[in-house]
Amino acid sequence: MKKHLYYRIILAGLLLTLPIFSFSQSDVSGLIKSSPSDATKLAQAYLKPLFKGLGVGLNSGWNNTAHSKNLLRFDLRFGITGAVVPQPDESFDVTKIGLSNNVRPSNPTQTLAPTLSGSKDNNTQLTVYNANNQVLESFTLPGGTGIGLIPAPQLQGSLGLSRGIELSVRAMPTVKLGSDFGSIGMLGAGIKVELIPLISGMADKVLPIDLALAVGYTQFTYEVPLNVAAPAGALPSSATQPTNFSNQRIEAKFSGINTEFIISKRILLFTPFISLGYNTAKTDAGVKGNFPIVDGITPLGQRTYSVFTDPINIKQTDISGFRTNIGFQLNLAFFRIYGSYSMSEYNSFNGGVGFGLGK
Numbered sequence: 001m002k003k004h005l006y007y008r009i010i011l012a013g014l015l016l017t018l019p020i021f022s023f024s025q026s027d028v029s030g031l032i033k034s035s036p037s038d039a040t041k042l043a044q045a046y047l048k049p050l051f052k053g054l055g056v057g058l059n060s061g062w063n064n065t066a067h068s069k070n071l072l073r074f075d076l077r078f079g080i081t082g083a084v085v086p087q088p089d090e091s092f093d094v095t096k097i098g099l100s101n102n103v104r105p106s107n108p109t110q111t112l113a114p115t116l117s118g119s120k121d122n123n124t125q126l127t128v129y130n131a132n133n134q135v136l137e138s139f140t141l142p143g144g145t146g147i148g149l150i151p152a153p154q155l156q157g158s159l160g161l162s163r164g165i166e167l168s169v170r171a172m173p174t175v176k177l178g179s180d181f182g183s184i185g186m187l188g189a190g191i192k193v194e195l196i197p198l199i200s201g202m203a204d205k206v207l208p209i210d211l212a213l214a215v216g217y218t219q220f221t222y223e224v225p226l227n228v229a230a231p232a233g234a235l236p237s238s239a240t241q242p243t244n245f246s247n248q249r250i251e252a253k254f255s256g257i258n259t260e261f262i263i264s265k266r267i268l269l270f271t272p273f274i275s276l277g278y279n280t281a282k283t284d285a286g287v288k289g290n291f292p293i294v295d296g297i298t299p300l301g302q303r304t305y306s307v308f309t310d311p312i313n314i315k316q317t318d319i320s321g322f323r324t325n326i327g328f329q330l331n332l333a334f335f336r337i338y339g340s341y342s343m344s345e346y347n348s349f350n351g352g353v354g355f356g357l358g359k
Helices: 002-021 024-031 038-044 048-058
Strands: 074-084 091-093 103-105 112-114 125-129 137-142 149-160 165-176 184-196 210-225 247-264 270-288 290-297 303-309 312-332 334-342 348-357
Touching: 024 038, 038 048, 038 312, 048 074, 048 149, 048 210, 048 247, 048 312, 074 334, 091 184, 137 290, 165 210, 247 312
Parallel strands: none
Antiparallel strands: 074 149, 074 348, 091 112, 103 125, 125 137, 149 165, 165 184, 184 210, 210 247, 247 270, 270 312, 290 303, 312 334, 334 348
């Protein structure tokens, strides 16, 4: 029964994340029609809200009080973070992301395209040229989801140890979401140290607040198979070009580290808190496998393609800065309710419920 409930909770969280991954199968074939370097820049610009929003989500919801659980007391919580995408990150100008001269807007007056979180409607088209200024391909950039929030679920268990130390673990087994959405998984760990119990004397009985330092690390993985065939009517540029395209896929790993100083005060069943911390988030993602990309035209006007392996590779730091959190924890016997709001480059809110034993 507990296992059944566990998977229901996971499924509920995953359903909220599906819209942000729906771009993968239908739009990658368009992005990679340009050269690998240009395709990488287009992917970075289009997916910017996803990278930053997931980074915020991975670093959220670790703590809602400075008090560490007493020895062997524990709880299990499920939360969801919604990172608010600022308006400037809902679109990008294709002429300002460093594309090569071989990739240009088909309409010079139409250069603004939506990011993943932008408008669903988009008519921005790019044309790919060869070195002789001949047209090789034209493609329309993908539209957005129309959703200005990047959701991220958290499933976390925490256990109290001695001397004000609390350990937390985040774990989600790799879950397959179907051929269109691929599979995702999550793993992380954190530690919180309540400071006042470490102070000798009567300080722990005199100070009216709880203070703590905490750090947490989370890693989120995503993989989905792709099926991008050779362009219709195009010929391989040479007989040595690979013909196996069955290894095509998207692989992504998002990781985040959150450190924070927490102040809280328990008032009966209600515990408000405020924290100040520093967080970083990184992305290691790519389109892997063999992909045919048109790169030439024969003297007879026949298009030719070459096969590029792993055409898109993104390794970058998406977030690095301070964040402030304000929120609460409400204890109702075995049941807990959590909520918080975070202020940083991407403001966010986090809410969740939990079940636990003891304080």
